[in-house]
Amino acid sequence: MLNLDQLSAFVSVIDLGSFTAAADKAGLTQPAISLQVKLLEQRLGVRLIERVGRRAQPSPAGVELLLHARRILEDCSAVHEAMMPYREGSVGRVRIGSGGTASIHLLPRAIAAVKKRMPGLEIIVRIGNTEDILRDLEANALDLAVVVLPAAGRSLEVEPFYEDELLAVAPKGSHMPKDGPGTDFLKDKTFLLYEGGNTRRAIDEWFASDGIRLKPAMEFGSVEAVKELVAAGLGWSLLPGLALQRDRSDHLETSPVKPRLTRQLGMVLRRDKHLTRGLREVINCLREFRS
Amino acid sequence: MLNLDQLSAFVSVIDLGSFTAAADKAGLTQPAISLQVKLLEQRLGVRLIERVGRRAQPSPAGVELLLHARRILEDCSAVHEAMMPYREGSVGRVRIGSGGTASIHLLPRAIAAVKKRMPGLEIIVRIGNTEDILRDLEANALDLAVVVLPAAGRSLEVEPFYEDELLAVAPKGSHMPKDGPGTDFLKDKTFLLYEGGNTRRAIDEWFASDGIRLKPAMEFGSVEAVKELVAAGLGWSLLPGLALQRDRSDHLETSPVKPRLTRQLGMVLRRDKHLTRGLREVINCLREFRS
DNA sequence: ACAAAAGAATTCCTTATGGATTGCATTATT
DNA sequence: AATAATGCAATCCATAAGGAATTCTTTTGT
Known part of the structure; x- marks a missing residue:
């Protein structure tokens, strides 16, 4: 069976170009990283990193592995996200991105309404221009965007809710x-x-x-x-x-x-977004403005 | 960081409907599997398996995790598949830098010979003047240089092979x-x-x-x-x-x-270069010309 | 059939050390 | 004076040995 620590170490070394730097970042010592990578290489039976001069570069096999490894590691961090709503004790967290106007005049009212229903819900609001917000949304760094329409994006779903x-x-x-x-x-x-x-x-x-x-x-x-x-x-x-x-x-x-x-204000979500209870509440409260 | 053994244990328990069965399949004892699942539950802060009666069933969070876990585990086994060609040496890449004359008259013959022995090998030839070639070689942007000697460079090793x-x-x-x-x-x-x-x-x-x-x-x-x-x-x-x-x-x-x-034609490599099978083959084929 | 606790085995990390390369400064040379 | 060569210090990675932490097994209980 593969080992995520090893994969992570490998990716980190390639990204930073150095075993030592990767070790610092991981809070370990350099030999630890060396060993991780070495074990990974042994397990796969392939040389992954060309230790050449002062720089660490991926071998052809390493380049291929990088593609897989990045995806796997992302999926693993996605697991934590996905489990969040099921967690006991923690009610959850909703990360909202918004343009300036909406965030000052609309969101506070909606958030107040949500907080009344779910007092423990953690709500984070990030202000930014539409473009940045949507990029973060696609990257799943945000759960919900409230922006002036139109808003494009292949993986995004738009719901106008306020004129x-x-x-x-x-x-x-x-x-x-x-x-x-x-x-x-x-x-x-x-x-x-x-x-x-x-x-x-x-x-x-x-x-x-x-x-x-x-x-x-x-x-x-x-x-x-x-x-x-x-x-x-x-x-x-x-x-x-x-x-x-x-x-x-x-x-x-x-x-x-x-x-x-x-102008239309719209809610934007990733099409495949899993709706936590907190997120659902936020959306519902925003819909109240639709009148 | 997540742990693949834990994920695997969890999936196995769900699939087989029993901790003991999962343990047998993994070649471990039952408490080991119990512990793995318990640790996974602790890490995610979620109950994953409902131990009801005789059968182990996934909780709602477990159902969700299953989707992710299966995908991750599949990706991991895909990694082994993907590395296989490199492992056997049937695939690889050799980047050769060369002056014009050698590349036209010598390399094609050597490459043909290599290709006969390793059909899957990817061979890249970059033409350029000696200076550029050697700089790229030192930066590990090339694996091998074939140039007219003399060729200097502290970290380079030169082997004349053709007069x-x-x-x-x-x-x-x-x-x-x-x-x-x-x-x-x-x-x-x-x-x-x-x-x-x-x-x-x-x-x-x-x-x-x-x-x-x-x-x-x-x-x-x-x-x-x-x-x-x-x-x-x-x-x-x-x-x-x-x-x-x-x-x-x-x-x-x-x-x-x-x-x-x-004039002497020489092969030049970085002194600390790791020799892949492909690179070794290329070097050997070039040595054939030494007679 | 699963959970829990204690001991055993393994894994993994750290410290210490050595080999190698690189960058810089100093010196020699044209 | 500018360039090349040499030497030194610094940096980086690999390896080995010892120790900490994890993980497994055995045993026992529910």
Whole structure:
């Protein structure tokens, strides 16, 4: 029978290019690693590592073994993940990835609801741009993503669950058309935009459908920053309704635009994801927003 | 880290429905299997086997683990399969670096001989100048170099294996002294030379030993080109005998020079190189030329 | 038929040591 | 002065011997 410690040692040596480095990483001494690799080589009857000069390189057989070994080791760590939900005592853990806006305004409410039902559940939220989040999701470093759609990915399943309207935002006292400002009305305003990925794209498309190309005065990575700047009278903006709920009506004038401009927030999971109870709860709580 | 023996024991117990049976199959005693499964349960923090009545059945977590475990164990046995060809030496790879002349005229014959003995062997030949080849050899990007000597390098081992004579080559019908042309005879001829590194150097030294400094009319990177030009009557040349074996005697006059001028071809390996069966075969086949 | 405990055997790790190569500095040479 | 050669120190891996830890067996109990 093969031995996972030996496989792991072998992979580590190749990755780090040195027996000594692999030993340090594993918290062992160099002879231990040497022995592991040697035993593996004996068991397989093949030379796996070319000890040549100062560098350790895989032999042809070693290259082939690497492919298998990496997969096996990954599967083994996946086992721990898979057993997590069955564990007694630990209620579980849900790792959520999210874009900035949703994480500030939507997730806290959903998480609060989940926590009420499953107090022990550990919830981790990672903020990032859609691209990074989805990559981590595919790598199973995240359990669930909450992002602005569209979201692509062969192994991913997308469920839209919230339609967020983008609102025109102006300093208090600005003239705001009754039935909402259109592209014509807005095109000459000074614009401060949130430089989010899909949100920003939706805004550009909205203007572009009337043949207008927007040249924003400034772009910011933070919605809150844009809000403050608009409140200070520095210009107009188009911001997610979500971000405007904790009303700054004392300093801001807000209105839907014409035609209305919305963006879809969606939950994204790996298609083959095993649903733990915690994850199911989170999904259900997010669905509450669907109304 | 997971343990494959434990996984295997667990799967076996489920498959056979009994600890004792699993123990027999594994050639161990029953407590050993009990312990393995217990340790696995402890490590995963999950109960895996429901000991109910006479039959051992998997818990829900056990069912899930079975899926993973079977796959992992299969992959592990696939590893043995995958290593088999390398183990028997029927598969392998030899990366040879070579100067141009040897690679065209010597290597094909040696490779053909090796292939006859080890049909599965993968042979890669990289052409380049001596310097590049030797650098790659030191970096272990090549297994063997076949170059014109001398070849330096602290970590390299050199074995001369073929003495190649440089022949004077003239257009058909040229006057060629009976006992071979000397420097005196050749110094006034129009010369077309092959701009190889060590070969070219050997020629310069040959003339220099009689105090003559050669001013070749043209230099070419290809021996074949020089041959064609000489055949077309454009001048004389000194070329490796190896390159003249596929006789162009219908258009060329060839003769040893006086004193005879030879260059050594050598095999070069890293001093600490591990000899695979394939590499040994290649070396042996090259030695056949030594006669 | 499985679990638990104690002793035995094996495995695996650490320490110590030696061989080999590499990188750097020093020295000799053209 | 620049280049090549030499010598030294450092680094890395292999091996051997002793010791710690794991794992198996035997025995016994539920």
